[in-house]
Amino acid sequence: MTTARAAAGTASTRGRRVGRRSGDQRELAILATAERLMTGRPFAEISIDDLARGAGISRPAFYFYFPSKDAVLLTLLDRVTEEADAAAGTVLDRVAEDPRTRWRELISRFHDTFRAHRAVVLACAQARTTNPEVRELWAAVLERWVRCTETAIEAERRRGAAPDGLPARDLAVALNSMNERVTYATLAGDGPAVAEADVVDVLLDVWLSAIYRSTTPPSA
Amino acid sequence: MTTARAAAGTASTRGRRVGRRSGDQRELAILATAERLMTGRPFAEISIDDLARGAGISRPAFYFYFPSKDAVLLTLLDRVTEEADAAAGTVLDRVAEDPRTRWRELISRFHDTFRAHRAVVLACAQARTTNPEVRELWAAVLERWVRCTETAIEAERRRGAAPDGLPARDLAVALNSMNERVTYATLAGDGPAVAEADVVDVLLDVWLSAIYRSTTPPSA
DNA sequence: CAACAATCTCGACACCCTGTCGAAACCCGC
DNA sequence: GCGGGTTTCGACAGGGTGTCGAGATTGTTG
Numbered sequence: 001m002t003t004a005r006a007a008a009g010t011a012s013t014r015g016r017r018v019g020r021r022s023g024d025q026r027e028l029a030i031l032a033t034a035e036r037l038m039t040g041r042p043f044a045e046i047s048i049d050d051l052a053r054g055a056g057i058s059r060p061a062f063y064f065y066f067p068s069k070d071a072v073l074l075t076l077l078d079r080v081t082e083e084a085d086a087a088a089g090t091v092l093d094r095v096a097e098d099p100r101t102r103w104r105e106l107i108s109r110f111h112d113t114f115r116a117h118r119a120v121v122l123a124c125a126q127a128r129t130t131n132p133e134v135r136e137l138w139a140a141v142l143e144r145w146v147r148c149t150e151t152a153i154e155a156e157r158r159r160g161a162a163p164d165g166l167p168a169r170d171l172a173v174a175l176n177s178m179n180e181r182v183t184y185a186t187l188a189g190d191g192p193a194v195a196e197a198d199v200v201d202v203l204l205d206v207w208l209s210a211i212y213r214s215t216t217p218p219s220a
Numbered sequence: 221m222t223t224a225r226a227a228a229g230t231a232s233t234r235g236r237r238v239g240r241r242s243g244d245q246r247e248l249a250i251l252a253t254a255e256r257l258m259t260g261r262p263f264a265e266i267s268i269d270d271l272a273r274g275a276g277i278s279r280p281a282f283y284f285y286f287p288s289k290d291a292v293l294l295t296l297l298d299r300v301t302e303e304a305d306a307a308a309g310t311v312l313d314r315v316a317e318d319p320r321t322r323w324r325e326l327i328s329r330f331h332d333t334f335r336a337h338r339a340v341v342l343a344c345a346q347a348r349t350t351n352p353e354v355r356e357l358w359a360a361v362l363e364r365w366v367r368c369t370e371t372a373i374e375a376e377r378r379r380g381a382a383p384d385g386l387p388a389r390d391l392a393v394a395l396n397s398m399n400e401r402v403t404y405a406t407l408a409g410d411g412p413a414v415a416e417a418d419v420v421d422v423l424l425d426v427w428l429s430a431i432y433r434s435t436t437p438p439s440a
Numbered sequence: 441c442a443a444c445a446a447t448c449t450c451g452a453c454a455c456c457c458t459g460t461c462g463a464a465a466c467c468c469g470c
Numbered sequence: 471g472c473g474g475g476t477t478t479c480g481a482c483a484g485g486g487t488g489t490c491g492a493g494a495t496t497g498t499t500g
Binding site for chain 1: 262264265342345346348349350355358359362363366385386390391393394395396397398400401402405408410411412413414418422423425426428429430433
């Protein structure tokens with residue numbers, strides 16, 4: 001509930017202590033309906049009428065709770081965002097464990113977050129191309145993971161465990177982009193993909209060699 | 221012109237030697253209009269009416285040439301596909317050069333192909349989430365690059381230059397996915413990105429360390 | 441308990457977009 | 471100058487979005 005979209009008719013009454021017998025229920029019903037329908041077909045194919053009917057109200061009534069279909073998605077994304085940020089945060093705290101375990105944790109949390117919210121993630125990936133708000137919110141989530149990675153790389157370099165090389169930021173962006181695309185492809189069945197069971201191992205392998213690498217390619 | 225969508229009214233007359241004074245012109249005019257408009261705003265926001273008017277015909281007349289807006293995109297994508305396949309193909313032939321140069325070539329061709337057709341690539345990335353034909357054609361393009369990479373990795377391993385490790389296929393998928401996402405993000409200004417000038421170098425660095433890697437991470 | 445205001449609901453409307461149909465105009469070889 | 475393929479478009483049907491204003495419902499308050 002941080003972004004500008006906020007529900008329409010209720011924006012001004014949000015903080016009151018009483019009332020709204022059916023209002024909150026309805027808002028939640030719309031969100032629940034959206035999540036339910038999204039697991040069955042792409043978000044783009046779900047009409048506002050579908051959401052309204054699913055929540056037991058008429059289409060115009062829908063607009064009392066949300067200004068548009070995208071606003072529903074954005075609210076759903078907010079939840080994922082919070083969870084993803086939390087997941088990214090906790091990994092940094094584990095300093096005691098060995099590096100391989102820590103990196104594995106980072107990657108598998110990323111992957112798990114995607115998978116746990118498959119429908120929302122898929123819908124956002126699509127909506128972000130047309131909706132600036134979705135694009136920015138999504139970018140912010142990614143940015144968190146990138147920064148988390150960057151910090152960890154720098155720490156490893158400082159303690160002499162990882163060699164210098166690419167700017168940590170660039171490396172972090174590249175590796176997280178790989179994770180995003182590979183994980184997405186696995187979930188969406190979109191393009192060349194890695195077997196679901198191997199995804200984390202494959203990604204980890206590339207991460208480790210890129211971060212701790214020591215060889216340059218031999219000549220011909 | 222290989223896929224099923226083919227133009228509507230002209231399907232049966234495609235191979236004839238005479239006639240069609242204005243027909244072919246119009247078809248090209250539609251394609252040209254699409255490319256022109258796509259550079260200014262997202263494909264999703266361009267209506268069939270826009271394309272028709274741009275080509276100097278009415279909306280119903282558009283349907284004589286293409287069965288839908290997506291069919292136009294698909295035709296545009298066909299061109300990119302051919303160019304991309306050609307680019308992927310030529311890299312494999314250069315056996316004489318040193319590995320680093322070959323890999324760099326592979327990556328930068330990929331990147332250049334994307335950049336040269338920015339608008340089409342962006343539109344396809346969006347359309348592929350809703351249109352199975354676009355999705356499959358796009359996946360096929362990616363698959364070519366993956367196979368090209370896979371073959372090259374295996375060759376390096378056979379000659380003892382690269383160590384064994386991940387299945388070549390998985391590694392190739394992961395690295396190409398990284399390229400796709402990083403390149404896309406750079407073009408679309410979408411999410412955390414690497415500076416345009418550094419993209420190829422950053423990607424190359426990760427590729428080389430993943431393919432020729434020799435170290436495992438140190439313990440804590 | 442009546443009346444007021446906030447909350448909530450929906451029928452009806454304006455608008456935009458897609459895709460189709462059938463009638464008509466056009467161009468060609470004969 | 472006629473017949474057949476090619477090309478064009480007005481008009482329609484259907485479905486989606488977003489808005490408006492009138493009405494129903496409900497909690498609060500004098």
